[in-house]
Amino acid sequence: MISLDFLEKVACFSCLNDDQLKMVQERAEIAEFNRGEKIFTHGSDATHVWIVVEGDVELRSEAPEGVRATVEPAVSFMAEANAFGWTCFVPPYKYQLSGYCSSRHCKLIKFDREDLTELFEKDPVIGLEVMSYLMGAVGQQFEQLQDEIAKHRGHEIMSNW
Amino acid sequence: MACFDWLPHVEAFQTLTETELKEIDGFCREKEFSHGDRIFKEGDDATHLYVVTEGLVDLRFDLPARETSEAHTLSSVQENQICGWSSMVPPFRYKLSAYCASERCRVIMIERSRFQDYLRGYPKSGYRVLVELLKVVGKRFQKLQGTSDDAPLALAKVTVHMATCGIAAGARDVMKALTEEVSRSGRQNVTVETGSCLGKCWSEPNVTVQIHNQGSVVYQKMDAEKMRRVFNEHIINGKVQKDCVLEEGGK
Numbered sequence: 326m327i328s329l330d331f332l333e334k335v336a337c338f339s340c341l342n343d344d345q346l347k348m349v350q351e352r353a354e355i356a357e358f359n360r361g362e363k364i365f366t367h368g369s370d371a372t373h374v375w376i377v378v379e380g381d382v383e384l385r386s387e388a389p390e391g392v393r394a395t396v397e398p399a400v401s402f403m404a405e406a407n408a409f410g411w412t413c414f415v416p417p418y419k420y421q422l423s424g425y426c427s428s429r430h431c432k433l434i435k436f437d438r439e440d441l442t443e444l445f446e447k448d449p450v451i452g453l454e455v456m457s458y459l460m461g462a463v464g465q466q467f468e469q470l471q472d473e474i475a476k477h478r479g480h481e482i483m484s485n486w
Numbered sequence: 487m488a489c490f491d492w493l494p495h496v497e498a499f500q501t502l503t504e505t506e507l508k509e510i511d512g513f514c515r516e517k518e519f520s521h522g523d524r525i526f527k528e529g530d531d532a533t534h535l536y537v538v539t540e541g542l543v544d545l546r547f548d549l550p551a552r553e554t555s556e557a558h559t560l561s562s563v564q565e566n567q568i569c570g571w572s573s574m575v576p577p578f579r580y581k582l583s584a585y586c587a588s589e590r591c592r593v594i595m596i597e598r599s600r601f602q603d604y605l606r607g608y609p610k611s612g613y614r615v616l617v618e619l620l621k622v623v624g625k626r627f628q629k630l631q632g633t634s635d636d637a638p639l640a641l642a643k644v645t646v647h648m649a650t651c652g653i654a655a656g657a658r659d660v661m662k663a664l665t666e667e668v669s670r671s672g673r674q675n676v677t678v679e680t681g682s683c684l685g686k687c688w689s690e691p692n693v694t695v696q697i698h699n700q701g702s703v704v705y706q707k708m709d710a711e712k713m714r715r716v717f718n719e720h721i722i723n724g725k726v727q728k729d730c731v732l733e734e735g736g737k
Contacts, residue, residue, distance in 0.1 A: 414617075414620060415620055415621070415623075415624035415627075416621055416624040416625050416628065417624075417628060445613060449609040449610040449612065449613035449614075452609070452613035452616075452617075453605065453606070453609045453612045453613045453616060456613060456616035456620060457616060459620060460574055460575060460616055460620055461575050461576055463620060463623055463624060463627065464571065464572070464574065464575030464623060466627070467623060467627045467630070468572070468575070468581045470627065470630055471547075471560060471581055471582060471630065472581070474560060474630070475547035475582070478547070478557075478558070478560075479549050479558075
């Protein structure tokens with residue numbers, strides 16, 4: 326079973342007390358992968374949130390050619406205590422990247438979206454903490470995209486002056 | 487209409503009870519703006535979350551030493567929609583400026599600090615508000631991703647082919663209708679040009695529409711009425727008018 330000490334290291338759970346962490350702990354499942362194995366596929370239904378316990382995970386954009394991906398880099402790496410797959414709470418509830426095990430072996434915690442939703446409704450303080458964290462993460466990504474578009478459009482306007 | 491009457495219609499508050507909405511009403515106030523007024527400014531401390539209750543609000547980026555215009559608009563927010571959600575995300579600074587884009591706008595201003603205290607103090611409501619707010623932001627994010635290269639945000643070039651054959655077929659009337667529509671819309675991101683014969687005189691008057699990062703569309707047998715429709719439906723709303731198309735897809 327995953328320790329409370331470990332869960333406390335995960336940013337979105339860092340404000341929770343031990344009783345709340347225990348409720349989170351009860352819903353954690355362990356999943357293990359070997360190098361190169363796919364964890365989830367870009368564009369598929371986002372059903373789980375994932376947290377790295379051991380090893381490394383590579384998140385890679387595999388959008389069909391011509392389809393704009395997120396502003397996330399084409400490749401990013403997740404190490405211990407990093408959480409990913411939060412798009413399961415954000416429309417259109419699809420993974421925005423593919424996940425692969427990029428170390429010899431990786432051990433992950435996975436949380437079922439429905440289990441977490443049930444927990445958040447049962448204890449809304451946990452729900453509020455996690456949703457606040459998520460709002461910040463999604464909001465920053467959105468603002469990054471706005472910046473990127475504004476920069477591009479602003480450059481065009483200035484060039485046409 | 488008082489703030490309280492509007493709150494149940496707000497996209498992020500629809501799951502709240504009357505009692506919960508009354509609490510939120512305690513730290514809301516209404517304000518009215520006229521066309522061109524700035525509602526909040528990019529970079530300022532995001533002290534309020536806004537709900538548009540009347541009119542249209544443009545969210546625009548500012549450029550140094552340049553007056554704001556529609557060409558700077560990244561998205562628009564209408565009745566019952568929220569803007570200024572940077573007030574919910576660290577570092578709590580507005581990332582765009584908001585301007586009244588209709589003759590007048592009315593907004594509800596929700597004080598950030600008291601709203602956040604409320605969310606913390608009533609976690610059950612707070613959780614529900616954040617779930618809904620996250621859906622709103624997620625959908626806007628998706629829309630922004632999808633439309634960032636599309637009309638009406640993108641720059642558009644419209645060429646009216648005005649060689650002798652085109653003029654003989656009525657291209658002057660088409661050009662007149664186009665310039666009237668551009669002027670009426672106030673859009674500054676549309677360039678109008680004249681062009682030569684495409685070698686397909688039987689299909690004149692021709693008009694080519696090119697929207698940034700998309701293939702060009704050549705329209706055939708245009709008249710003033712069709713031109714107005716193409717302007718409003720294709721250039722403004724991004725819907726190609728298939729019944730008038732001669733060729734599509736060239737870069």
